[in-house]
Amino acid sequence: MTIQLESLTVRAFRGVRDEDRFEFDGRNAVVAGPNGSGKSTVLQAIEFLLTGQISALRGSGTGGIKTTEHIPNQYANPDDTAVEGTFAVEGEDSFRVVRGFTNRSRMQAERRPEAFIELVAAANQGLLHLSRDELLELVITTPGDRKDQIYQLMNTEGLDERRRQLKRLAKKADREASTNETRYEDNLQQIQEIAGDEVVTSIVGESELRPVALCDAVNLRRERVGGDPIRSIDAVESFEEGLTSPLDQASNPLQRDDVRRQLTQLEDWVDGERTEVAEALDDLRQELRALRADEDALTALAERSLVERGRTLVDTTTRECPLCEKPWDEGELKAHLENRADRLERIESRVETIDAVAGKAQRELDSIVGTIDRLLEALSTDEVETDLRPLAQYEEKLETVRQAVDGDLTDDPKVVVLENLYLPETHQAAVRETLTELRETAAALPERSTIESMWGQLQTLDGAHERLQTAATERNRFARAANEFEVAHETFLATRDDVLGDIFDTISDRFASFYQAVNPDESAFNPTIGQTNTGVDFSVEFFDTGEHPPNALHSEGHQDLMGVCLFLALASELSPLERAPVLLDDVVMSVDEGHREQFATVLRDEFSDHFQFLIATHDETWVDQLVETGVVRDQDVVRFTEWTPDRGSVLETKRIR
């Protein structure tokens, strides 16, 4: 598979103001001329045609350079900027390819044979074009950067992405395993806090669950709840299996905390708190008796509502009693009622005292009657065998008292039944006996709070154990996945390195062969290049002092030759094309005449069948050497004489319009 450049047309591009056309006919060519005459523009145009980029305008040291500003000719319309090439593929008709600046990301091609696609790929990899800067990046750099540079030429991006993905996956799986290990430990700790230290064992510093011990702990709690033991924790779907929730159990109400609180309240009442109510009732009866004995007070009380009503009906202009229609002088009826009201104030304080005492007694009685009512309701079940009638009778008596104090005791004290203002003392003995019996029954029953606690622990243990099992499963899965991804990663690395190592050995041999051919009498400068863990090492023997970096003891000329030989070794090994264009832009300018002549011979003998060399140089001696060795025919020398702003590049020979 071969491809060659037949012709090139450059319009309004870089130093070309109008249009220059070059006929290469697939042969090697030299573009010669003084500095600034536009010879590099020709090579850059080929690079732009195939990649849409110019490598010299990118990378380090190109700050301030703008593609939009510096690719079109400074004096031309960028819309006119374009490069056109004609290529020939072996056995096929030639075809035309055009790339304009305005739409430079798209190349227009009459055809795209496989060889052309490979050429474009090689150009994008960096295997088309070599400048002195790029050459030095291969030679004078760190092993790591050299490796990156060479790997880019090898187009290992797809490989690197696959390698990185395997590494990422190993890390992700490891993180997942670690997360699940933390979950396992958290749930194990929760189980340990409930079931005790005996459910955990430490093996090589790692805590693990002891299933048999957990089963014992579960069975202990199941027994307290009234359930049967389980054979093993794996034999049931949940630790509460076969048990009835305490919330659903038909249990004795005397086990309930609220019922026990009510029993306590009633006991406290019977044992002492009732005394305050009894004393309040004593005071009430005493006050009421005093009122009954005080006729003035009774009259005042009887008139109290009438006077209060009258005060709202009359004012200082009223001249007639609204009740009996008796005439009054203006203001006198109002004054009369105010005098009566003043007399009533004496009785009002006694009324307020009675109301306050009655109110307090009523609140206490409300509370205790409510307590007994709720207690009777809760205890009226088949589970309670105690005779509750004394409580019911006591409640009934208390309710009578409560209703008595709830009425208006001062409206007419004479009609108040004072006998109803006594606590039912005769029933209290029976009530106390009943309470004692209930308390003894409650004491014989299991504590309901213990059952609920055991039930809650079983539920917590079950949930924690389920989460622990899930975490253990996920932890083990992801740990194995992490291990296998790591194995895959190492296998991939070894495979890649083996394949690249083979290629590297070939490249290294070729490089050494080319370099030796250029320096046939300098075996003491034997170079070696090889891959290590950190990158690509490059060293050169220096007489009998051992191996050294290429820029340590060797001249710039030797370094240039090493760089160009390495590039050609890489390009010839890595490109699938048997012959393709290669652009060399001033790459041997530090090399002396003797070595350059030798290099020209190597280009002719070793590479002319593999590459169509397009070489730019300002050195006429080098041009002559290339012609004399037969690398380039005399008629294939394109020579620029100068460059001016108004005319652009001025071609002396081989310009074809």
Added chain:
Amino acid sequence: MSQDITPRVLQLFKIRLKNNPNISAETVETLLREQGKNDFGDDDELLDAVAETMGDSE
């Protein structure tokens, strides 16, 4: 002249993975299938797919 490096590496990688006793056949199959997709497949999907093949045993 050499051919493209990537297919050579992947072909050899596939053979070596299949002969490696430290990685399960299911993982190899899942890995090669997912990495054969555009952009080599989604990391999370690939991880879950491989973890899923690991089973529950210790």
